[in-house]
Amino acid sequence: MTADVKKETMGFQTEAKQLLHLMIHSLYSNQEIFLRELISNASDAIDKLRFAALADESLLEGQGDYQVQVDVDKEAGTITIADNGIGMNRDEVVEHLGTIAKSGTAAFMENLTGDQQKDSQLIGQFGVGFYSAFIVADRVAVHTRKAGDASDLGVVWESHGESEFSVEAKDKEARGTSITLFLKEGSEEFAEDYRVRSVIKKYSDHISVPVIMLKPSVPAAEDEGEEVTEAAPEYEAVNEATALWTRSRTEVSDEEYKEFYKHVSHDFDEPLSWSHNRVEGKFEYTSLLYLPKRAPFDMWNREMARGLKLYVQRTFIMDDAEQFLPLYLRFVKGVVDSNDLPLNVSREILQQDAAVDSMRSAVTKRVLDMLGKLAKKDGDDYAEFWKEFGQVLKEGPAEDFANKEKIAKLLRFASTQTDTEAQDQSLEDYISRMQESQEKIFYVVAENFNTAKNSPHLEVFRKKGIEVLLLTDRVDDWLMNHLQDFDGKQFQDVARGALDLATDSDEEKAKQEKLEKDSEALVERLGKVLEAQVEEVRATTRLTESPACLVVGDHDMGAQMRRIMEAAGQPVPESKPILEVNPIHPLLEMLDQEPDEDRFADLASVVFDQANLAEGGQLEDPAAYVSRLNKLLLTLSGK
Structure with missing residues (x-):
């Protein structure tokens, strides 16, 4: 790619166009979040370069002081957010800024209602990052170059946030990305120095790299007879620039914890709960774990990107380190920072490292303890959590035998x-x-x-x-x-095996034995007619209103599991249900007195099919069931 490549105009992906429209029209009431999102993205880009430079120091291009620079121009009506992070090449610009390459996009779009307030909450669950720029800008220009590429491989991306964007080559001496927002009417406040500073302090104090702005200019002192000279522009850090998880819990406010969650999760909503813990001993590490309020759209995709942000000695290593939590806790967000892992750690090493195993066990228990405290402290908050994540937590007992009792208490x-x-x-x-x-x-x-x-x-x-x-x-x-x-x-x-209630008295047990003896002939007769459909027929006292029910054998697969496996195309072992009948029900008493064998067979089949339907099952031959039922109804009417 060279600088003489012509400007090219492309259309946004359909989903991106819908999302852009939604961003512009649904989040106008909370405009300032655009700055949080863009600074968060800039911080992530720097983290990625730090990690890549561990293997290839030349990517630093001789400059290793990381920072995010924010400039405002009141006269031009612009704000620029620039970083010296990993940057992008042309293909990455088109991929990341022209499409929404994220699983769950279709589900997200299907859930949009047209109600601006409700849809803005959905945006928060989806996470949008860069697109938030169009909340305040009617034109956005991105100038970027990937670290390690030649200066003439810089790329400019530009769009008005409607149906298309342009991409062209343009030299860029410094690595990283610069985003300039041309503010729309009504958003001019974000070209004011004091306003931007207040937003950075509010949302980005926890960012671990300095977010710098020009120091407010102070008029130079005038000495009589001397020429006045303008002081050179000087930048200063606006934020604290200290990784939040490295600070003591007593030094961090709830608001700071909440804002850091939004940074680490790209969720617009506040977290439900969090736990910040430093461990010292055989292994030393810090964890900051969050429970979200709402499930992401791709939660049921078990291949989704998941896991915690991993740092080693405060150096970013990877975004989705899934080795520190089991799959059934894939909704947890947060950071783990280890002092014991090597800086060049890979996913393969993480799967075999004893320190990781120990940390995984401890972090898992911490999440379960956090959930336990939430359940005891605030029933409403836990009910909200259960509504969103309960079915995922139910995967736990099968995946995590060691914590089965802890998980069971949370169900x-x-x-x-x-x-x-x-x-x-x-x-x-x-x-x-x-x-x-x-x-x-x-x-x-x-x-x-x-x-x-x-x-x-x-x-x-x-x-x-x-x-x-x-x-x-x-x-x-x-x-x-x-x-x-x-x-x-x-x-x-209760639908498996013979019913055995410890509460049954000797009198009730004797009643069951008498019922079985008195109905032997009926049970035997039913067994012969239904031998192709059932394993056996037996009399029961478990029924008080219904004529019959189906029971699964002690070692057979349940009906629900059978349906799931069939729907997934999995082979299902052959088995027949047990038909339990209530001999004192009027329908069974009538059946017992029926002399006509054909009519008896029709009635017996109807009783079996109705028991199947009562369990939520499906009939093998619905037409035959309807035919038998019609025949019996006509008999009752005398026709």
Whole structure:
């Protein structure tokens, strides 16, 4: 690439155009955040150069004093933010400034409502950085050169923030990026020195590199008979320029913690909670961890960029060091700064380092403790967290056996105690309400809340006043396969295996035995008709209102897990359900007295299909079910 390449005009990616329009029209009430975002990006560019220079010192080009320079020109109506960081080449300029190359873009755009206030909150979840410049500018010019490239490989990008942008070659002696904003009418305040200084102090005090501005000019003293000379312009640091996590907790205000979160996460919203900790001993490191208020749009993409910002001895190493937290805590943001890792550490080394293993274990426990404190301190805040991240946390017991009990205490479920869809009941709450002779924690898994709430399996539990957890998230069946017990109490799926209630009296057990004996002929008859569909048929006292229900074998895969694997195209082992019937239900009593074998077979099939539907299952042959039901209805009408 040389300087004689002509200017080229290109169109924005469709999503970028939509986002630009939204930025300009939805965030006008909080204009000053553009400066925070651009300074944050400049700081990141410097961090990236620091890391790259560890392997190739020539990238520094003989100049290693890092800084972000902010200049205002009141007469021209401009503000310029310049850094001496890593910079960009032409291809990177087109990629980073003309497109939104971030997973979750489609989901983000689908969630836009047209309501400016609601949409501005969505912007915060998505993170936009550079595009915030158009909140205050009607034209933006970017002059950049990548560190290590020749000076004639500089690039100028320019746009009015509408449908297109231009790119052309232009010499640039110094490495890094300079962004000039031509302020629109109504935003002229950001060409005022005092206003810009106040915004930098407010939002960027924690940036670890100096953010410098020209010192306010002081008129030179006039001596009689001597010519007055103008003092040379002099720059001074406006911010504290000290990495926030290196400071003592007592020295950092809540506002500073909140602003640093926005810097490290590129989230417009404030964090829900945070934990700042320095560890000294065998391994020395500092961690500053944040819980976001809202989930990012790409949270369910397990390949998403995730992890903490890693520093070694305050030198930036990488943005997404996923080795310090397990996957089920991928929503946590923050920084970890180690004194023990080598500066040339790679992702491969991180996966094998004993210090990393120790730090991962400690950082994981710190996050779980932070969540535990949040749950005890503020139920509303924890309810907000659970709504956003509860399903991710449910991945924990399968991935982190060592912390299974800690995670279990943080789980929340819907329950027959409240019969509402709100997942606000803890396992400790459940155990505190258990009946004296109750030995197990009972739960039912279903496709949705109404199916769970109205499951025929709950009938005997409601009759006896025994609480049952209502599990309806897609991950729940998988969760319970790994959770198994809590506080010494075993979990029991009420739709799996034979019902065994420790609360049953000798009288109730005798009643069950008599029921089984009296219904032997009916059970045997049903078993023959339905032998292709069921593993067995048996009589039960678990039903009080329904004629029948389907039960999963003790070692068979649950219906929800089976549906998930089928949807994913995974092979599913063959198994048949068990049909449990209530012989004293009028429909079963009628069935027992039915002499016509064909009609008996039709009724038996309808009972089985209805039990399947009550579980949220799908019929193998819906047309046959409708045909049998119509035939039976016509028989009842005498036709």
